[in-house]
Amino acid sequence: MARPYRIPNFRKMYPEASDEIIAVLRTTERKMQYQEYDLKMEQTIVDQTELTIEIIPSREDSYERLLDMDMQFQDESASAEDLAIRNFQAQQLHKALSVLSEDERYLIDQLYFQEKTERQLAAQLGVSQNAINKRRQRILERLRGLLKNI
Incomplete structure (x- = not known):
């Protein structure tokens, strides 16, 4: 150097x-x-x-x-626009989830909100992990379609 x-x-x-x-x-x-x-x-x-x-x-x-040097940095919290968009998306998702059947909501709740694995849920319900995966994919496709229409 x-x-x-x-x-x-x-x-x-x-x-x-x-x-x-x-x-x-x-x-x-x-x-x-x-x-x-x-x-x-x-x-x-x-x-x-x-x-x-x-x-x-x-x-x-x-x-x-x-x-x-006690320099001040911009707060990394979300902006008002980001919060509004996130709130709107959450409302849309809530509406779409309310259209699902009780079994479909249970599956989504367990996988995404309770953070269970597909294998754990399959063992609990007495079905194969592959069956849970296919159901999850079908439900997510349906949710995507519902979210486009809302």
Whole structure:
């Protein structure tokens, strides 16, 4: 890794290279240094005429350092639009579930709300796991159709 702000002597490294290639290597090296060092380092600007010091923070910073500086972050809670959409979807799902038969609702409740596996439910009902899977797929297809019509 190159040391910061030191452009290597490409003429010495590649004596057979043309001046254009050396110029491109220097430009590329400077761009890489800009990405590796300049953007990541905090800069201090001292104005002698107005006797002020301005600190420009780095553009790339660690989360821990920002917390140490008591930086405030945006709350990750859902927006009002997201809450409204989720509420609307829940109402639609509730309407669609109310149309299902009691056996179908029981199966959906056990698999999705009680978090039972298909194998556990199959053992409880005395049927094969494959039968539970097929019923679940049929019910979900029916729910999708109902949700499109609501």
